[in-house]
Amino acid sequence: MQILDGNLVSAHIKAQIKQEVIDWQAQGGKKPHLAAILVGNNPASEAYVGNKVRTCQELGYESTLLRFGVDITEEELINEVNKLNNDDSVDGILTQLPLPKHISPDAVINSINPAKDVDGFHPITQGKMLLGQPSFLPATPYGILMMLEYYKIDVTGMNCVVIGRSNIVGTPMTVLLSRNANPGNATVTLTHSRTKNLKDITLNADLIVAAIGKPKYVTADMVKPGAIIIDVGINRIEDATRKSGFRLVGDVDYDNVAPLCSYITPVPGGVGPMTIVGLMKNTLDAVKQNAKQAVLS
């Protein structure tokens, strides 16, 4: 069994991005600028946004973090997104999810200018991805593709099973693994909460992507020996031995599944760091595309 080490792969890709930013600026390009919106103070969201801002600093990007209280209205939040849409210094915009219940995430995502949609969540972005047209890719599936490429895992013709059908992970992952591209060309089954006999399906999988949000849900009896396991889940479980009182586990029962499989991503240190790299790659693409547009217009 080999661990798919997200910290190692992301460090490798970040070094490439850093050099690309230096080269881009040497040619007169502007610093990539990522603007993040955080509503409320959900501790997990604080941690994710903090990581993104720190990575911007590490890679030589500019970053702006806009914080709002949970009482901000949907209209006010969309106004803030529009200010960023109209700000030429900003190349990428992300809204950290989840948002408070009174704000529709779809309405906020739809208000982001698709040219700045570096999380890859906007319907235009996802539509282009579905049709195989050039687009930003949703950051987590994009990160997973980069991980597969780094380890030279060829998924062509594999039976892949994706568990979870969210718009940000499971559904785009299914599209990307099955499209005629490299990585791609896999035969993919998308499973979800209404799937019957999930175990019968996963036992046929050469590769499983678990994006459910339920701690240790994928157990050893669901996994074919030699399968590849990509664990997207990030779940907090109580742990009295930790100062914080919790620890992070994935959607896969790592201790019992790892000995069975050929490759596995750990949690933490697997898909999480790759998601940030996906976001950073998209932001660098955004600054380059926006510069090209400015020349053409």
Ligand code: NAD
């Ligand atoms: P979500 O809650 O939007 O979707 C979960 C999906 O799981 C749903 O489509 C649902 O149908 C499916 N599901 C629920 N119970 C199921 C069951 N018993 N059997 C089969 N399918 C079931 O979640 P999401 O946003 O896709 O996130 C999933 C997990 O991944 C969460 O733990 C989240 O924190 C994590 N996540 C991690 C990263 C990362 O960078 N590592 C990025 C995004 C999300």
